[in-house]
Amino acid sequence: MRVALSVACFDDALFPGTGKAVTVLLERLGHEVAYPPGQTCCGQIHWTTGYHREAADLARAYTAAFEGCEVVVAPSASCAATVRDGYPRIARTARDPGLARAAEGLAVYELTEFLVDVLGVTDVGAYFPHRVTYHPSCQSARTLGVADRPLRLLRAVRGLDLVELPAAGECCGFGGAFAMKNSDVSVAMVADKVRHVRDTGADVVCAVDNSCLAHIGGALSRLRGGVRTMHLAEILAETGPA
Amino acid sequence: MPKFAAAARSALADTGLRRNLRGGIAAAREREAAAAAELGGWDDLREAGRAIRDAALLDLDAHLEELERAVTEAGGTVHWAADAAEACEIVTGLVRAAGADEVVKASSATTREIGLTAALARAGVTARETALADLAVQLGDDEPSHLLSPALHRDRAEIRELFRRTMPAAGPDLTDDPAGLAAAVRVHLRERFLRARVAVTGANFLVAETGTLVVLESEGNARMCLTLPGTLISVAGIDKVVPTWADMEVFLQLLPRSSSGDRMTPYVATSTGVTAGDGPRAFHLVLLDNGRTRALADEVGRTALRCIRCSACMNVCPVYERAGGRAYGPVYPGPIGAILTPQLRGVDSAADASLPYASTLCGACADVCPVKIDIPDVLVHLRGTVVESRRRRPVPPPELMLMRGLAWTMGDPRRYETALRRGTRWARLLSRGGRIRRLPGLLGKWTEARDLPAPPSESFRAWWTRRRP
Numbered sequence: 141m142r143v144a145l146s147v148a149c150f151d152d153a154l155f156p157g158t159g160k161a162v163t164v165l166l167e168r169l170g171h172e173v174a175y176p177p178g179q180t181c182c183g184q185i186h187w188t189t190g191y192h193r194e195a196a197d198l199a200r201a202y203t204a205a206f207e208g209c210e211v212v213v214a215p216s217a218s219c220a221a222t223v224r225d226g227y228p229r230i231a232r233t234a235r236d237p238g239l240a241r242a243a244e245g246l247a248v249y250e251l252t253e254f255l256v257d258v259l260g261v262t263d264v265g266a267y268f269p270h271r272v273t274y275h276p277s278c279q280s281a282r283t284l285g286v287a288d289r290p291l292r293l294l295r296a297v298r299g300l301d302l303v304e305l306p307a308a309g310e311c312c313g314f315g316g317a318f319a320m321k322n323s324d325v326s327v328a329m330v331a332d333k334v335r336h337v338r339d340t341g342a343d344v345v346c347a348v349d350n351s352c353l354a355h356i357g358g359a360l361s362r363l364r365g366g367v368r369t370m371h372l373a374e375i376l377a378e379t380g381p382a
Numbered sequence: 383m384p385k386f387a388a389a390a391r392s393a394l395a396d397t398g399l400r401r402n403l404r405g406g407i408a409a410a411r412e413r414e415a416a417a418a419a420e421l422g423g424w425d426d427l428r429e430a431g432r433a434i435r436d437a438a439l440l441d442l443d444a445h446l447e448e449l450e451r452a453v454t455e456a457g458g459t460v461h462w463a464a465d466a467a468e469a470c471e472i473v474t475g476l477v478r479a480a481g482a483d484e485v486v487k488a489s490s491a492t493t494r495e496i497g498l499t500a501a502l503a504r505a506g507v508t509a510r511e512t513a514l515a516d517l518a519v520q521l522g523d524d525e526p527s528h529l530l531s532p533a534l535h536r537d538r539a540e541i542r543e544l545f546r547r548t549m550p551a552a553g554p555d556l557t558d559d560p561a562g563l564a565a566a567v568r569v570h571l572r573e574r575f576l577r578a579r580v581a582v583t584g585a586n587f588l589v590a591e592t593g594t595l596v597v598l599e600s601e602g603n604a605r606m607c608l609t610l611p612g613t614l615i616s617v618a619g620i621d622k623v624v625p626t627w628a629d630m631e632v633f634l635q636l637l638p639r640s641s642s643g644d645r646m647t648p649y650v651a652t653s654t655g656v657t658a659g660d661g662p663r664a665f666h667l668v669l670l671d672n673g674r675t676r677a678l679a680d681e682v683g684r685t686a687l688r689c690i691r692c693s694a695c696m697n698v699c700p701v702y703e704r705a706g707g708r709a710y711g712p713v714y715p716g717p718i719g720a721i722l723t724p725q726l727r728g729v730d731s732a733a734d735a736s737l738p739y740a741s742t743l744c745g746a747c748a749d750v751c752p753v754k755i756d757i758p759d760v761l762v763h764l765r766g767t768v769v770e771s772r773r774r775r776p777v778p779p780p781e782l783m784l785m786r787g788l789a790w791t792m793g794d795p796r797r798y799e800t801a802l803r804r805g806t807r808w809a810r811l812l813s814r815g816g817r818i819r820r821l822p823g824l825l826g827k828w829t830e831a832r833d834l835p836a837p838p839s840e841s842f843r844a845w846w847t848r849r850r851p
C-alpha cells in the first residue's frame with residue numbers, strides 16, 4: 141500500500157525521529173511511504189486557541205496537500221483528531237461546505253489505528269528490551285478512541301516489559317496554549333503524572349502524541365527524573381541487533 | 383474578579399483546599415461511576431436526556447407560556463426578570479410586601495448567580511441559608527467552591543469549629559460526624575423556620591404542563607422552605623423548563639446518579655401553586671433570563687443550556703480539582719462554569735474571557751455529562767468568540783499578531799521551511815546539553831517548570847529530502 145505520511149510541524153522540528161521511525165516501520169512491513177511536500181501544519185494550534193479564521197486557512201491547505209492520497213497516516217493523535225473531528229467543526233465555523241467535503245474525502249488514521257485496523261497487524265517484529273509504561277493521551281483515548289490498540293502493539297514487542305501506569309486516563313496538563321496560559325495548574329497536573337510514571341519503575345514512558353510527551357518529558361528532564369520519553373513508533377521501529 | 387490563572391495560583395498554594403477537594407471529588411467520582419454503571423443502558427438514558435432538553439430549548443417560548451398559564455391557574459404568580467438586577471429587585475419587592483425582614487433560603491445556584499443574598503442585605507433583609515454546606519459558607523463569610531457542595535473546600539473538623547464559634551446552640555460537645563453536624567444545624571434552624579414568613583428557593587426543574595416546581599435535596603431543609611412559610615418565592619432560569627411529567631422519568635434517574643451518586647436523592651419535593659390550608663398561601667415564580675436568550679441564539683453555545691446542574695463535570699475535571707471552584711468566579715464553577723459564565727456575562731472583562739481557556743480540552747467532562755454537552759467543543763467555540771472580540775480592538779494584542787504571523791508562515795511550505803531552519807538554529811543556540819532551560823517571551827511560561835528538548839539539527843523534512851533527492 142502507498143501510505144502518505146503526515147508529520148506534525150511540532151514533530152518535524154523537535155521530534156524528527158518519530159517520522160523516521162514510521163517510515164522505517166512501514167517500509168519494513170512492505171509498504172511504500174510518501175511524504176507530500178505541500179504539508180505544513182494541520183491548524184490545531186490556531187483552532188484550539190480560538191483563531192478560527194487562520195485555522196480554516198490552514199485546514200484548506202492541509203486538505204489540498206493530501207488530496208487524492210489513498211490513506212494518510214499521522215503519528216500524532218491530536219493531528220489526526222484535528223483532521224477527523226476538528227475539520228468538520230472548523231468548516232462549520234467558517235461556513236465552508238467545501239472544506240467539510242474535502243475533509244470527509246481524506247482517510248486519515250492515527251498510526252496505531254492504521255496498523256491494527258487497516259493492516260491488521262499487532263506484531264510488527266520489534267525488539268525493545270526495556271521496562272515501558274504507556275500514557276494514553278486524551279486526544280488518542282477520548283477523541284479518536286484508539287482504546288487498547290497501542291497496548292496490543294506494545295505487548296507484541298519482544299523483550300518489552302509493559303507496566304501499567306496508575307491513573308493513566310488523567311490528562312498530563314499540556315492542553316496546547318493551556319501549558320502557557322495556565323502554567324501553574326498545568327505544572328500541578330504534570331507533577332502528578334510524573335509521580336505516577338516514576339512509581340511504575342519504567343525506563344521509558346511512551347505515547348502516541350509527542351506534544352504530551354514533550355510536556356511529561358520536559359518535567360522529567362527538569363527534575364532529572366531518570367525516565368525517558370519515546371513515541372510509540374520509535375519503539376515499534378526498533379529491531380535490536382540483527 | 384481576577385483572571386482564572388491568577389485565582390488558580392492562590393488556590394494551588396492552599397494545601398487544605400487541595401486536600402479537601404481531592405478527597406471530596408474522588409469520592410463523588412467513584413459513587414457516580416458506580417451509580418451509572420449499575421443501571422443498564424446508561425448511555426441511552428443520557429441520549430434521551432439530551433433529546434428532551436434540546437427539544438425543550440427549541441420551543442422554549444411555547445413551553446414558557448404554557449408554564450406561566452399553569453402556574454397562574456394553580457394560584458401562583460409568574461414574574462419575568464431580564465437580568466440579575468431585575469430579579470433581585472422583584473424578590474426584594476415581594477419580601478417587603480410580605481412585611482418580612484428575614485427569609486429562609488434553600489440552596490440554589492441561580493440565586494447565587496444573581497447575588498440575591500447581598501441584594502437583600504442592601505435592602506435590610508437577612509437571608510438565612512438552610513442547607514448545611516451553604517450555611518457553613520455563610521457563617522464563615524466564605525465563598526462557595528462547588529456547585530452542589532459549596533463548602534467542599536472545608537473538612538468536617540473546620541466546619542465543627544465554625545459551628546462551635548457561630549452557633550451558640552451547638553454547644554462545646556459538638557462532634558464532627560455528619561449526623562452530629564446535621565443535628566446542630568437542625569436545632570439552629572428550627573426556630574428560624576417556624577418564625578420565617580418568606581422562603582426563597584431555586585428549582586431543579588419546572589414542569590410546564592402542570593406548573594410544578596421540582597426540587598431535589600438531601601437534607602430536608604428545602605422541603606421545609608417549600609411548605610412552612612406563608613410566602614414562597616422561587617427563582618429559576620428560563621432554561622429549567624421541561625415540557626411534561628413523563629420527562630421527569632428520565633431526569634429523576636440521570637440527576638441523582640450524576641450528582642450525588644444516589645439511586646434517588648433523599649428528598650424529591652414537588653410543589654404546584656397554592657392549596658388552601660396546606661403549604662404557602664402565596665407562590666411567586668421568578669423566571670430569569672440573564673443572558674440565556676443570548677446563549678440560545680448561538681447554535682453551539684446553546685447546548686450549555688441543556689445542563690441540569692449535576693456537577694459531574696467538575697467532579698472529574700483535573701483542572702477544577704487543582705484550581706478549586708472559586709477560580710471560576712462567583713457564578714458557576716468547573717467546566718460548566720467555563721462555558722456558561724462567559725455566555726451569561728459576555729467576554730468583555732479579562733476574567734470572563736479567561737474562562738474558556740481554563741481547560742486542557744481533555745474531554746473527561748463530556749464523557750460523564752448526563753445530557754451529553756460536548757463541553758470541549760463549546761470551550762473552543764467560545765475561545766473563537768474571545769478572539770473575534772480582540773480582533774475588533776484598535777491596537778491588535780501581541781498574541782493576535784503572533785498567531786497571525788504563525789498562520790502566514792505555515793500557509794506556504796517554502797516560508798515554513800525557512801522559518802523551520804531559522805527557528806532550529808536559534809533554539810539550538812539557547813540550548814545546553816540538548817535541553818533548553820529558559821525561553822523568552824510568551825514561551826517563558828513553559829520553561830518556568832519544564833525543559834524543552836533542543837531541536838535536532840536536521841528536521842524530518844530535511845532528512846526526507848536528503849534520503850530521497
Ligand code: SF4
Nearest residue numbers: 689690692693695751
Ligand atoms: S454540564 Fe453536564 S455534567 Fe456539568 S453540571 Fe451540567 S449536566 Fe452536569
